[in-house]
Amino acid sequence: MKTNREMVCIVCPNGCRLNVFVDEQNRVTRVENALCRNGKTYAEDEVQCPKRSLTSTVKVKDGTHPLVSVRSSKPIPKEKLQEAVDTLRLLELTAPVDFHQVIVSDIMGTGADIVTTRQIAKAR
Incomplete structure (x- = not known):
């Protein structure tokens, strides 16, 4: 069963509202609405292992x-x-x-x- 998550990409100033599709193994299968190539990478990282600067x-x-x-x-x-x-x-x-x-x-x-x-x- 695939799930759809919405998130706002914070990598660049565009602030894209991403639609992220995730499979049963919590892997990103598709990312929609990314205006730059970094959006997909951001979504994958955020789903798998979210990180923040301290x-x-x-x-x-x-x-x-x-x-x-x-x-x-x-x-x-x-x-x-x-x-x-x-x-x-x-x-x-x-x-x-x-x-x-x-x-x-x-x-x-x-x-x-x-x-x-x-x-x-x-x-x-």
Whole structure:
């Protein structure tokens, strides 16, 4: 039995409203309404293993700011996001913090690193 799912593609600015047909084995058999070639790939990835980029903050001790913004170096599986955020909540860096400093390598075994997105100087 095939099912039809509707989703909005977020890969490019078109925001296509995709009709995605999925078979019994949860495989994408057809994608309609994709205006670019990335729509089909997005639909397949979203059905099989949805991923999201992670953005958050981490505490900084002795810095000019109490928090530093961080992001994942690549999207991670959606089901691992909460556990990754819980891991980051336990961290505290000590200033100075460099821009693009890797603070967690291969978070949750996803192959993604958590990197800082700004520099934090040591407080005087």
